[in-house]
Amino acid sequence: MADAEIQSLHYSVGVLGISGGSLLLLVNGYGSVSGDSLISSTALGVLLLIIAALLAYSGVRRSLSPAPLFTCLCLTVSALWCASGLLYILVGEGYVNPTQGLRNAMIPGLAAFTLALFILALVAILAKKVVLFIIALTISLACAHQIAGLANVRFGQGATAANYLLVCFVGAYFGTGRLLSYVTRGDIQLPGTGTDKASQTQTQQGLDSGDVEAVGLVMNLLAASVLACPLLGVVPKLFVGHVPWLWTAGVFQLGVCVLCYRGLNIYSATFYGFMAILRFAEGYSALVANLTGTQPYSPVPFPTVFAILFFVLALFSVRRSVADSVYQLFFVAYSIAVAAQPRGFFQGGTQGVQAAIFVATALMLLVSINNKASPYKVPMGDGLLKFLLTRTSFISLRPHDKDFHAPYLGYSKYADAEILGHASSVLAAFAITATVGAEGPLAVLILPWAVVSGGLLQLLCGSVAFSRGKTLESAAFIMYGFMWTVWGLTRFGGLYGSTRGFSVAVGIISFMLFNCLVTVGALYLSVAWFAYAFTFQLILISFLLDAVGALPYGYDIGVTIIFGLVSFYCFLANLFNSTFQKPQMPLGTPLIKLGGTGREKCPHLTSRKATSVMEIAEIMKNGGICGMPTDTVYVLVAACNRPEAVEKAYKTKQHAGDRPMSLWVSSIKQLEPVRDQINPLLWDLMEAAWPSSISLVIPRAPWMDFFGLKDSSKYIGTPQSIAIRNPDCTVATQLISLVGPIAVTSANPTGEADTTHHNQVYAKLGDKVEGVLCDGPSPENIASTVVDCTKIESGNIGFFRVGLIPKSQVLQLFEEVQRKHVRGQMNPGFETDLSDSVGSQRQAGEEETPAEEETTAEMDDSLDTNSASDDSL
Numbered sequence: 001m002a003d004a005e006i007q008s009l010h011y012s013v014g015v016l017g018i019s020g021g022s023l024l025l026l027v028n029g030y031g032s033v034s035g036d037s038l039i040s041s042t043a044l045g046v047l048l049l050i051i052a053a054l055l056a057y058s059g060v061r062r063s064l065s066p067a068p069l070f071t072c073l074c075l076t077v078s079a080l081w082c083a084s085g086l087l088y089i090l091v092g093e094g095y096v097n098p099t100q101g102l103r104n105a106m107i108p109g110l111a112a113f114t115l116a117l118f119i120l121a122l123v124a125i126l127a128k129k130v131v132l133f134i135i136a137l138t139i140s141l142a143c144a145h146q147i148a149g150l151a152n153v154r155f156g157q158g159a160t161a162a163n164y165l166l167v168c169f170v171g172a173y174f175g176t177g178r179l180l181s182y183v184t185r186g187d188i189q190l191p192g193t194g195t196d197k198a199s200q201t202q203t204q205q206g207l208d209s210g211d212v213e214a215v216g217l218v219m220n221l222l223a224a225s226v227l228a229c230p231l232l233g234v235v236p237k238l239f240v241g242h243v244p245w246l247w248t249a250g251v252f253q254l255g256v257c258v259l260c261y262r263g264l265n266i267y268s269a270t271f272y273g274f275m276a277i278l279r280f281a282e283g284y285s286a287l288v289a290n291l292t293g294t295q296p297y298s299p300v301p302f303p304t305v306f307a308i309l310f311f312v313l314a315l316f317s318v319r320r321s322v323a324d325s326v327y328q329l330f331f332v333a334y335s336i337a338v339a340a341q342p343r344g345f346f347q348g349g350t351q352g353v354q355a356a357i358f359v360a361t362a363l364m365l366l367v368s369i370n371n372k373a374s375p376y377k378v379p380m381g382d383g384l385l386k387f388l389l390t391r392t393s394f395i396s397l398r399p400h401d402k403d404f405h406a407p408y409l410g411y412s413k414y415a416d417a418e419i420l421g422h423a424s425s426v427l428a429a430f431a432i433t434a435t436v437g438a439e440g441p442l443a444v445l446i447l448p449w450a451v452v453s454g455g456l457l458q459l460l461c462g463s464v465a466f467s468r469g470k471t472l473e474s475a476a477f478i479m480y481g482f483m484w485t486v487w488g489l490t491r492f493g494g495l496y497g498s499t500r501g502f503s504v505a506v507g508i509i510s511f512m513l514f515n516c517l518v519t520v521g522a523l524y525l526s527v528a529w530f531a532y533a534f535t536f537q538l539i540l541i542s543f544l545l546d547a548v549g550a551l552p553y554g555y556d557i558g559v560t561i562i563f564g565l566v567s568f569y570c571f572l573a574n575l576f577n578s579t580f581q582k583p584q585m586p587l588g589t590p591l592i593k594l595g596g597t598g599r600e601k602c603p604h605l606t607s608r609k610a611t612s613v614m615e616i617a618e619i620m621k622n623g624g625i626c627g628m629p630t631d632t633v634y635v636l637v638a639a640c641n642r643p644e645a646v647e648k649a650y651k652t653k654q655h656a657g658d659r660p661m662s663l664w665v666s667s668i669k670q671l672e673p674v675r676d677q678i679n680p681l682l683w684d685l686m687e688a689a690w691p692s693s694i695s696l697v698i699p700r701a702p703w704m705d706f707f708g709l710k711d712s713s714k715y716i717g718t719p720q721s722i723a724i725r726n727p728d729c730t731v732a733t734q735l736i737s738l739v740g741p742i743a744v745t746s747a748n749p750t751g752e753a754d755t756t757h758h759n760q761v762y763a764k765l766g767d768k769v770e771g772v773l774c775d776g777p778s779p780e781n782i783a784s785t786v787v788d789c790t791k792i793e794s795g796n797i798g799f800f801r802v803g804l805i806p807k808s809q810v811l812q813l814f815e816e817v818q819r820k821h822v823r824g825q826m827n828p829g830f831e832t833d834l835s836d837s838v839g840s841q842r843q844a845g846e847e848e849t850p851a852e853e854e855t856t857a858e859m860d861d862s863l864d865t866n867s868a869s870d871d872s873l
Contacts, residue, residue, distance in 0.1 A: 011067075012178035014058030014074040018135060019171030021051040021081055022164040025142075029161030042092030048085030052078045056255075063212045063259055068372040069124055069132050072214040076120065077139060079219065079252050080113045086244035096241045103150040105241025107234060110150075112225035112358075114143040116218045119366050126374040131174050138167045213265075214372070216256040216272045217365040219249035223279055224358035231351035238346055240290035243283045250279030250452075254460070257420075261464055264415040266578055267317050271328060273420045273457055274310065277427065278331075281448040285345045288442050295343045296445045299434035302427060303339035305564070307332050309423050312572060316579050319397065322381025327364050330357050398581040414464050419578065421461035421477050422532075422571035428454025428484050429539070429564035433557055436492070446492040454484025469759065472521045476533060479518065483511050487543060504547040512540045527588020528570050535563040602767060604758065607731045607775040616773050617738035624770030625649040627747050627761035631693050631729040632804060633778050634755040636747040636769065637664075639739045641708035646743045650715040652768045653750050661716045661745045662695060662723035663704075666736035674703035682792050684817045690726035691733065693784040693804040697723045698792075707741050716743055721790050731775065754783065785810060 024039075024047055031038030039047075059074030087105055090096045096105055117140035124133035142163035149155045177193025226242045229235045253276040260269035289295045314328035334353045338344035345351075367378045389395050431449035441447070462477030486507070515537050522530040542556040573585035605612035607629055616626050620639045625648055628637050636652065638645035640663070650661055665671060668686050675683060682698060689696070700722055704713050716722050725744075727733065736742055747755040748764050755761055758774035786800035787810055797814055799807060 009179070009182045010058050010061045011070060012175045012182060014055060014062065014070065014175075015131075015135075015171045015178070016175035017051055017054040017058060018074070018077055018139075019168050019175055021048065021055075021077070022139075022167040022171065024048070024051070026161040026164035026168060029157040029164065040092055041088045041098065045085040045088030045090075045092060048081040048088065052080075052082035052085060055081070059212075059215075060255070060259065068212075068214060068369060069120065069127060069129055071212055072218070072369060073117075073120055073132055073136055075212065075215040075252065076113065076116055076218050079215075079222070079248055080109075080139075080143075083109055083222075083244045083248040086248065087241060090241065090244070101239075101241055104235040104239070105244075106150055107147055108226040108229040108242065109222060109245040110143045110147050111229070111234075112218075112222040114140050114147070115362060116221055116365065117143065119362065120369065123366070123370050123374055126370065126376060129373075131170065134170050135167055138163045138170075142167070212256050212259045212263075213268050213272075214365060214369045216253050216268070216275065217361055217368065219253050219256070219279070220275060221358060221361045221365060223249045223282065224354045224361060227282065227345065227351050228355040228358055230346075231348055231355060238286045238289070240287055243287050246279050246283035246286065250276045250283065253279060254456075258460065258464075261414045261417055266415050266417075266419060267313070267320055267324070269415065269417070270313055270420045270423065270575075271317070273460075274306070274313070274331070274423070277306075277424075277449065277453045277457070278334075280452045281445060282345050284448040285445060289346070292442060294439060294443050295346045296443055297342040298338050298344045298445045300339050301433055302430040302449055303335050303344070305426060305430045307335035307339065309426065309571070310335055312575065316575050318381075318385045319579050320382065322384055323364065323367065324380070327360055330360050395583070396581040398577075398579060414467050416468065416574075416578070417461040417464035418473065419571060419574045421458055421465075421473075422567045422574065424453040424457040424461070425480065425532075425536075425567035426564050426571060428488075429560050429567060432487075432492070433560050441492045444492070447488055450488030450492060451485050455481045455488060456485070457481075458484065472518065472525055473529070476518045476522075476529075479511070479514055480536065483540070505544055508540060508544045508547055512537065512544065515540060523592045524590050526590060527586075528566075528573065529587075530591060531566050532563075532570055535559065535566050539563050602762065602769055602771060604762065604772045604774050607773050610734075612773065613731060613734050614738065616771050617735055619771045620645070620735075620739045620742070625652065625768075627755075627758065627765065627769055627772040628732060628735060629729065629758070629773060629775035629778065630727050630732050631779060632727075632783055634747040634758065634761050635744050636761075636765070637735075637742045637744050640741045640743055643708070643710045643712035646709065646712035646715055649743060649745060650712075652765065653745055653748075659745065659750050660718060660722075661743045662725060663707075663716055663741055664725050664727060664732070664736060664744050665741050666733040667691070667726060670736075670741055674706050677701050677703040679793055681817060681821055682789055684820060685789065685792070685814060686726075688813045688817050689787075689810070691728040692726070693728060694810060695723045695725040695784045695786045697721050697786060697788045697790060697800060699790050709743075712743070723786065725784065731773065735773070 024044070028037065028039045028044060037044070055074050055078035059071050059078060062074065063071040084106070087096065087102070087109075090105075091098050091102055096102060117136045121133050121137035121140060124130075124136055142160045145155075145159040145163060146157065149157045149160060173190070174193050177190030181189045181193065222245055226245050227238065230237050253272045257269050257272040257276065260266075260272060285296050310328060310332045314325045314332060317328055318325045330353070334350065334357065337350040337353045341347040341349050367380060371377050371380065386397055389397060428450050431446050431453070434444055434446050436444055436446075458477045458481030462474045462481060464474075465477055466474035490504075515533060519530065519533040519537055522533045538559040539556075542551060542559055545551040546556065570587070573587055576585045577587075603615070605615055607613065616628070619626055620637070620642070623639075623642045623645045625636060625638045625645055627634055636649050638649040640646065646661070653659065668683075668690060671678065671686075678698075678701075682696075686696065697717075698721060700717060700720055704716070704722070709716065747761045752764065755764060756778040757776065758772050761769070761772050783801065783803045785803040785805040785807070788798035788800055791797075795818065797810075799810075
């Protein structure tokens with residue numbers, strides 16, 4: 001129920017945020033008179049930005065559950081008020097005329113949001129989401145009335161304010177109701193504000209859906225409206241007032257790109273990464289045209305390359321649906337239109353394509369959000385490619401599930417971003433082949449392509465690669481991202497000028513040294529990555545030669561084209577191999593292989609899969625030793641019935657002579673065959689204490705031979721005692737059930753800190769293990785509590801170590817067991833006084849009986865020499 005409550009809190013924050021923004025706008029609308037605003041434009045813009053940030057947070061957090069309508073509504077309204085706030089700030093600071101300039105700037109954006117919110121309202125009523133229907137429809141009407149007020153001053157803003165008043169009341173009531181329910185844990189619930197159990201169950205089952213593609217479509221609708229309005233005569237031209245709309249769309253589409261990677265959707269993530277590049281380029285063109293009076297022109301090569309990338313992506317997007325593929329073909333036409341006209345974004349051909357994109361996007365938005373939220377589905381051609389390939393054996397599709405996106409080391413919530421990273425390198429490489437003319441670098445549309453695609457998107461891809469455990473790939477993408485950003489701003493941002501000399505050369509040499517390390521590392525990765533890193537080194541050499549004024553004619557163009565072609569092959573190969581199981585486009589094996597350190601030698605398998613646990617179990621049954629997560633820290637394990645594996649695990653740890661191993665079972669049932677050799681009081685204590693983070697040190701007995709340890713039994717415990725435990729960890733107990741009792745030691749060299757992440761197992765033990773079961777960070781960084789039961793026959797227990805389980809809790813369990821033995825089964829009527837009696841007798845462990853003091857003292861004396869446990873306990 002805790003997750004459902006958190007989702008309810010995000011819902012209340014989002015609805016209350018919409019209510020707060022509506023209150024701000026209705027007060028400004030009702031209080032303003034013609035030519036005189038109640039709230040200054042700058043203050044209004046800042047307040048709208050704050051509320052937009054709150055709505056964006058709520059929408060992103062809610063996007064982790066299957067609530068596409070609420071997520072899309074929150075993020076759409078957030079984008080509306082974010083762009084509007086930026087525009088009001090421009091008006092307040094004098095960059096946009098408060099009358100005619102404000103009208104020309106606001107109308108295109110408001111028109112797009114009017115249609116988008118109306119579509120959301122239509123789907124909401126089909127999905128029977130009445131509250132979302134009222135909010136979406138009313139804000140849509142408010143935007144429509146605001147357009148009317150801007151077109152005709154006599155119309156006024158009263159109708160807009162009236163619509164926001166209704167939103168304010170509805171949002172305040174439902175948001176407050178949800179918030180009260182969350183705060184009081186359901187004790188207070190306003191009528192009509194509860195959530196049905198079916199939706200809560202759905203939320204629990206789909207926490208990782210991350211589906212926000214509809215928001216990306218809304219941003220496409222926004223950009224298309226802004227660019228098509230000059231063609232339709234709604235506004236005279238594209239100018240600086242449209243930049244907030246376009247750049248807001250770009251920022252939100254970057255967010256959609258990240259969330260699509262979070263939702264394991266590489267096609268949509270790549271597509272919206274491409275969209276963000278276009279949005280920033282369009283906004284940059286409008287900004288430069290306003291500042292310099294010159295409309296930037298687009299050289300032919302890189303829009304053409306962009307069209308090719310869009311076309312390839314559209315072909316492979318048939319894997320998802322035919323509708324997605326056809327929709328992406330519109331952007332192939334758009335890129336060709338930009339390449340065909342020198343001042344692409346300002347000319348009729350490009351704007352005409354955007355008008356067609358506006359219509360196509362509206363239809364796609366309606367169909368996609370309807371299929372996500374409404375019971376009435378519209379076919380989009382899903383699964384057509386799979387159907388066509390069912391009769392062929394040469395080509396088979398790769399299943400697109402979480403298993404496919406298993407990270408290089410362990411568990412990650414993100415899909416692989418290498419496709420977008422290599423595509424960004426292609427765009428940046430072909431962008432810098434353009435020649436800067438006499439008009440200056442700003443007049444050529446290079447800067448956004450180099451800085452956004454080569455810089456910003458590569459940084460994003462590097463972050464995703466790092467989260468997936470790809471150390472070299474993430475380092476390369478991040479370094480290349482910085483290089484493209486610095487070089488783009490310096491060379492094509494007007495900062496470079498005619499400067500040539502030592503300072504620029506030193507910076508480039510520093511990047512070259514870093515890239516030498518990446519190139520050497522790529523030798524151990526694949527041929528494709530080595531070619532990618534090596535050809536980028538050639539580009540850095542061209543930058544250096546240019547900085548010192550010694551660049552040979554044509555060298556920079558040649559190496560840039562080579563790098564672009566290598567990057568395109570990597571893009572195509574990764575996209576192809578992500579789509580098809582066979583055949584595969586070769587990326588090449590490592591040119592240099594290190595013996596015994598590869599992934600094949602030590603597989604890292606996610607613990608979230610039952611098949612992974614079974615694979616690790618097979619490794620252990622064949623005599624292998626493995627790393628494993630537990631309820632405390634990671635441990636190194638070996639099957640007891642494989643004596644050679646137990647000995648190997650013991651010797652794997654350095655200087656482990658004073659750190660004997662322990663014995664773990666999946667349940668007390670595994671000890672049932674030797675029950676007659678175990679003290680009855682000890683047996684009952686095991687039943688009461690396990691499964692838990694309690695290790696019991698018990699006398700050594702002949703029953704250990706039953707588990708097949710043979711001579712390796714000397715590595716478990718001491719000659720007098722052994723430590724035994726049943727962990728409170730589903731993965732660990734499942735593995736032990738498959739293998740049988742296991743010998744356990746901590747997964748770190750003796751003397752080092754406990755291992756609390758699967759990557760640390762690999763780092764500390766390297767190729768000494770045959771497999772690692774990965775589960776990310778340990779749930780606890782505290783080891784188990786080690787209880788001495790060697791004198792339990794006399795009614796005494798002691799403590800080697802007090803860890804995760806407190807001493808008082810163990811003593812309470814032991815007293816319960818003792819009472820059962822003395823009086824038989826305890827009367828339930830005494831249970832309520834148990835904790836009080838334990839507390840009064842022991843004062844939370846501060847006062848001990850003489851027998852306990854003696855036992856504890858003995859344990860302290862023997863801890864350094866005879867300890868039967870280590871940090872893994």
